[in-house]
Amino acid sequence: MWKVIKNRIEQGCKTSKYPRVPINLYHRYRGRPVVNEDCPMAVVEACAACCPQEAIRAGERCIDLGRCTFCGQCETVADGAFVNFSQDFDMGAVSREDLITDGNLPDLAGHAKTHFKKLFGRSLQLRQVSAGGCNACEADTNVLNTPFFDLSRFGIDFVASPRHADGIHVTGPITKNMRAALLATYEAVPSPKVVIASGACSISGGPFWGSPEIVGDLNSIIPVDLYIPGCPPHPLTTLSALLAFFK
Template sequence: MFKLIRTRIHQGYKTCNYPGKEVTLHPAFKGLPRLNLNCDQNIVEKCAASCPQDAIDPGTRLIDLGRCVFCGLCERISKGEFIRFTNNFELAATQRDHLITDGNLPDIAANAKKRFKDLFGRSLQLRQVSAGGCNACEADTNVLNTPFYDLSRFGIQFVASPRHADGLHVTGPVTRNMARALLMTYEAVPSPKLVIAAGSCAISGGPFRGSPEIIPLETLLPVDLYIPGCPPHPMTTLNALIRYLKKDRSE
């Protein structure tokens, strides 16, 4: 016991004080991109042609964050003249079309459903469902339960049973083998309930988009919150949940 107490004193307080204090991620992190809409069309078309996810529309000069895997190839090809990835981890949206952007996203706090804020603003229980993913999204989601992030201090927890949950946190592309299990899990969650699509695969199918073995999540369930990334950074998920459920950063 004394050894544990001594270790705790030596380590000090490890939990980040976000959102009370802003967090700056490592410079290598690729967050919200900024697009130069006045860039030379040839550069735009080269970026669009090279994108492995077809996330760039050369006509509108916008990027689909729901498809993007943040590989940074477009930034390297354009040498930052067309696309530049910032360190901003605030990437979530409440509507799918909001993710098709030039780098400006609507405030999810202002677009969140008020009834969810009223119901789950102080307590939210989520059932995580991996619908055929590679486990990267799940791994970064699990990090939120570590002392550094301490998700439970916000009243948000992941639970084992959908009957104890307020909603689903879906990761991975929905494979045909997982579709029925996902629907059964959703039906077991008491109403009212919310659905969160986390990661490129859950939002758009990711690298598996267009495969006959993939069923788009939106055709099965109503999605309330989209969290882009491949995988989404823990801070992106934390920010999305807090902003979606709280009225402002001080709550």
């Protein structure tokens, strides 16, 4: 017992002080893109041609964050004349259209449904549903339960049963084999409930976009309340979106 107390004193508190204190990520992290609206159209089209996800459309100076996997290919064209990725991890959105952007996103807190706090109080219970993903999104979501992030201190927890949940947190491209299970989980959550589409796969299909074996768009089968882009979304992207939208 004394050894435990001694270690605790020596190690101190390992929990991040975010959001009260800003946090800086590793310099190689690719966050919200910054688009140069004055970039020559020829460079834009070159970026569109090299984008494996078709997240950049020829003739349009914008990026679809719902499809983007943040591979950085577009940033290498013309030394980033069209796109540069910032370290801003705050990328949550309430509508699919908001994710087609020049880098600017509406204030998430201002668009949050104000009745959520009245319905759920200071506690939010979510059921994680992995609908055929590669496990990257799930792994980075699980990180939120570590001492560094300590998600529970905000009153947010992931629960084992949808019967105990206020909503579902969906990752993966929603394969045909997972569609029925996802819908059954959604139906099992008591109303009122919320739906979160996390990661490029659940938003648009991600790297599996265009495959006939996936749904690839969660909103096409159940209404989505919150979108969290990324491949996978950084834990801080998920945390900031949850706090801004629900808290």
